[in-house]
Amino acid sequence: MSEIPQRQAYGIALADYGDLNEAVVVLDADVSSSTLTKFFADRHPARFFNMGVTEASMVNVGVGLALGGKIPFVNTFAALLTLRACEQIRTCVAYAHTNVKLVGGYAGLSDYKDGPTHFATNDIALMRAMPNMVVLAPADNREAARMVQVIAEYPGPVYMRISRAVVPDVFDDSLTVEIGKGITLRDGGDVTIVGCGSMVGRCLRAADRLAQEGIDARVLSMASIKPLDEELVVQAAQETGALVTAEDHTILGGLGSAVVEALAEHHPAPVEFVGLKDTFAETGPDTETLMDAWGLSIADLVAAAKRAIQRKA
């Protein structure tokens, strides 16, 4: 386990990258102490704008900053950002193709104590449906931190979700981050588990358990949900014949949907979905317990892998 929450790793990386790139400006909607953009605010006060609870307007102010040549990182809780400002994101960011970086904190069920109003469980689906939008869900702290520079240097709209929680480390220092590229974390020939965000660590542990039962699972980390690394997914389908997708998000329109859309076109294969089954979930005692209770446990991943293998032709 990493020592610090993913939001803290993001906040530190954003403040550090602000030292290197004067064009980066940061906006937050009264939750900078939660998203931890306050680190950037403390170090670069002239380039930080607290917009209060005006999410829709905040996205537009970000659009104006982008039109003025800056690289705005627009932050708030993922659910507020993608729901309250959905139209602004559609019209003024995606359609107008403005260079705005949208970063949604408290992704998935990670705001366990605040409950379903605060959960972001359809943000990936909403942002995937926006033309021109890149959609990212980094798996661990190192990947989240390295994404900051990658998305700042990418010319166009980006949405990235960040967990409130501590997430397991899955990468070492050799990690190279690239939009549109998935990463094979573990090779295997019997089944492939494709995960994103805070589910990737669980995918690796599920693969360990499957190995104990003699099942050889491949694990792909798909921080880049859009564009999706279709080549890597199709290759996995060809070589392992069955897949599981894993996301702390509804199974309607998220990573699982992206994977099966690619496979349906290029190489149909049995796929089992691990994610929220069209439900709001509930408040819980902590993120890990909540994820376990709502179908995102390691046991759920193991069971899904076995079902997928059984469905092989």
Added chain:
Amino acid sequence: MHDHSESLIKELQGVARQIRLDVLDMVYRRQAGHPGGSFSCAEILAALYFHHLKIDPARPDWPERDRFLLSKGHAAAALYSVLAQRGFFPLEDLERWGHLGAHLQGHPDRVKTPGVEMSSGFLGHGLSIAVGLALAQRLGGPRYHIYALMSDGDMQSGVAWEGAMAAAKFRASEVTVIMDYNDVQLDGAAHDIMPLEPLIDKWRAFGFAVIPINGHNVRQILEALDEALEIHSMPTVILARTTKGKGVSFMENSAKWHGAVPSAAEYEQAKAELKGYPA
């Protein structure tokens, strides 16, 4: 305060007349569009694009240019006319408004059309985008002024007032809102559909300097635009009282002409009236 000559006023009235004639032709040819709200802002657009704005049609991306945001994007035809008249793209392009493959979209598209600063169409966005542009230029680089043309429909949306709060917080004196206040919207009179009054009080309470004018009086428009540049402590709104459908007797103050297309006879009558307006 500049002294604006009679000849300049006449010239700008001529530009406004051409905007209305172009809009009429464009809406009639395409059998679609929004004549009422395009006619109400004709003098405002003429004054901005043919006198006030610091712009260069040969360099639409000139970093020091003033920024104009058409928040009321349904007046696209009027914006296209003034941009074409000013030379941002050929006048002939107006004939292909809405055609497949043409750069002129139903509502303004910044990616496709030279001179269009921001895509618009859904109401309410211009003010907060203007605030972002103001903040951007404060961090260094070229200086410019930012104009947002807002309608009564714009000001019924929550995001517009969020933008007003932000403009006040940052004392965005680089921003001038021009409100094309024609009091008519798609379904009827704005004061019936969702009243905005007391509007001067509202803008003042939100931290704006307010300059009320007659939005069809070119001299008043020019003087208000100059006056706004002299206000350095807060953003300004030029509250321009206008008439929806201005210049065509049967279109004036009528919600029917928000988004309607004239018949052949109506087209001929409108054309004749516009050619003679103002007398």
